Amino acid sequence: MGYYRAKKIFILVLIHTFLMSVALSCLLPFFWMVNVSFKSQEEFDKGYVAKKAFSPQQLEELLADKIVKEAKFNRKFLIWNISTEDMLMVKLAQSRVEDRDKILKIWRRTRDYGLKPPLSLNLSNYKEVIFREKFWCYFLNSVFYTFVTVCSIVIISSLAAYAFSRLHFPGRNVIFYMFLAAMMIPLPAGFVPVYVLLNKFHLVNRTGYVLAMTNVGLSLSIYLLKTFFDQLPKDLEDAARIDGCNKLRIWWNVGLPLVAPALGVVIIFNALNVWNEFVLASLMFTAEELMPLQVGLMEFSNRMVTQHTLIASALTVAALPIILLYLRLQRQFIKGLTAGAMVG
C-alpha cells in the first residue's frame, strides 16, 4: 500500500466519522422517541428515580457496609435486567469483592436513559393517545385539510399556469408578475390580516382554513407549473385542437398528463406545507374536533407535561407516517422542498 493510498483512506475515514456523527445526532432522538413510546411512565420513571438516588460513588460507600456473601457473578443477568438500584445492590452484595468493580462498570454502561429496549411491546400508550386523547381525530383532520388544500391548489394552479403559458388574454404578463412578486416579498405577519379577514367573513372554520392555505401555496405552484409548461412542445395540443377538443379538455387530457412530473413536486411541497402548518391553525381552531395534528400535539403536550412516555408516543404518531412516506419517496420530497428555494 502506497503512501497516497494510505492518505486517501485516512481522509475517507475522517470524512465518514464526521458525517456519521452528525447522522447519529439526527437519528438518536428519534430512536429514543420510538423506544420510550413503548414504555409505561412507571417503567420509564423507575429506572430514573432509582438511578438519581445514588451516584456510583455513593453506591460504593453503601456497599462497604454490606455483608458480603459468596455468589456467582452472572454477567448476562446484569446487562439486561437491572431496572432498579435494589437489584443491583442485591447482586453486588452477593458478588465477590473482586467482582464488584466489574459489576459497577457494567452497570454504568447499561444505565437506561430511554435507550434500553422496553420490557415488552406495550401498546397501551398508543391506545390512550389515539383513542382517549383523540389523536385519531387530529390525524383525520390533518389528512382532510392536506388533501382538500392540495387538490384545490393542483387544479387552480394548473389551470392558471396553463393559461399563463399557452393562452392569450389582456394583462397576462402583468398578472403573472404580480404572482411572482407575491413570492418575493416577505410577509412575516401575513397571518394577522388573514385571521382578521376570516373573522369578519365568519369563515373561522374548515372552509376558511382550506381557502387561506390554498392561497399560501398558489404562487409558487403556478410559477413551477408555468415554467414546466413553457418547456413542453405545443404539437400535442395543436393536434388535440384540430381534433376538436375545447380548451378545458386540452388542459385536462393533454396538459395535465404532460406536467405530471412537476405536479408531483407541487403536490409534495404543498402537502408538507399544509401538514406542518401551525400558526393559522392554532389561531383558528380552539375546538378539538377541528384541530389538525400540530395544534393537537401542542395542546396535548401542554396538558400532559409530566407524562413523558405518552408525549413520546404522541410524537411518534405524528412523526412516523411522515418519516415512512419520506423514506418511500425521498427523491420527490427533496425536489419538492428545494423547489421553493431554487425559485428565489
Added chain:
Amino acid sequence: MKRWSWDRFQNFSFIFPALVIFSIFYIYPFFYTFVLSFQDYDFISTPKFIGFSNFREVLTDREWWSSMYNGAFITLWALTFQNILAFMLALGVDRVIRMNKFYRVVFFMLPILSEIIIGLLMKQLLSSEPLGRDIFNRWITNLGLGFFAQDWLGSQRVRLVTALVHCWKGFGWAFVIFLAGLQNVPQQLYEAARIDGANAWQVFRKITLPLLTPVIALVLVLTILGTMQAFAMILALTGGAGGLTEVPVMRIYNHLRFRLAGLACAEGVILGLILIVVSFGMFFISKKIREKYGVLPS
C-alpha cells in the same frame, strides 16, 4: 382584432379562480395590514383610527427590540454555524461514494418534520427536573462528559440552546442546496486544475468557492428570511422562556391572541420592512462579490 373577445374571455376564465383567491387572501390582506396598523382593533368594537401611535408603541417598546435581538442572535448562529456545518457536510458527501445516499436521506429528514415535533422532542430531551428527565445530560454523562451537563433550558443557556436546536433542524435543508450546487460544478474544471498541479486548498479556493457564490448568497438570504420568521419550534421548545427566547413573530402571534390586531400589524410591517432591506442588501453584496471574482451570474 378586438381586445376582449369571447375567446379572450374564455382564456381569462382559466386564471379566474386563482385570481379570486389571490386577491382575497393576498392582495387585500397585504394592503389591509397597513390599514390595520394605523387602527386599534380588538375584534369586537369597531376599528378606531389612531394614527401612528401603534408604530410609536412598537418602536419604543423595549421588549420588541429585545425580541428582535433574540431573533438576530438565532439568525446569526444559523448564518454561521448552520451554514458552515451544512457546507462541510455537503463537501464530505460530495466526496464519499459509499453511503452518500444514506447521509442525504438522514440529513434531510429533519427539515421534513414539523417545527412542533422537533421542538417538543428536544424539550423532552433537554428539560430538567422537576418536569423533565435530563435525558440529554444523562447521555453525555454516560459518554464521560459529565462535567458538561447543565440545565440546558435554564435562563443561562436557553437562548444559545434554542439557536443550536434551530440549526440542528435547519442544516439539512442548506445541505441539500449546497450539495446540488457542488454537483453542478463541471468536473473538467477539477481535472484541469489537477493537471495544472493545484492542491486541494487551491482547488477549493479558486474553483469551488467562486462557482458556488450564487448558491451561497441564495442560502444566506433564505436563512435570514426563514430564521427571522420561524417561531413554532421555539414556541414548542421554550414557550418564550419569559422573554429570553421570544422572537418577533412570536410576539406578533401573542399580541394577536390578546386581540391587539393593530399592534400586531404594526410589528409585522416593521419586521417586513427590515427583512426586505436586509435581503436586498445581501443580494447587492453578493452581486458585488461575484463581480469582483469575475463569475458570471447564473
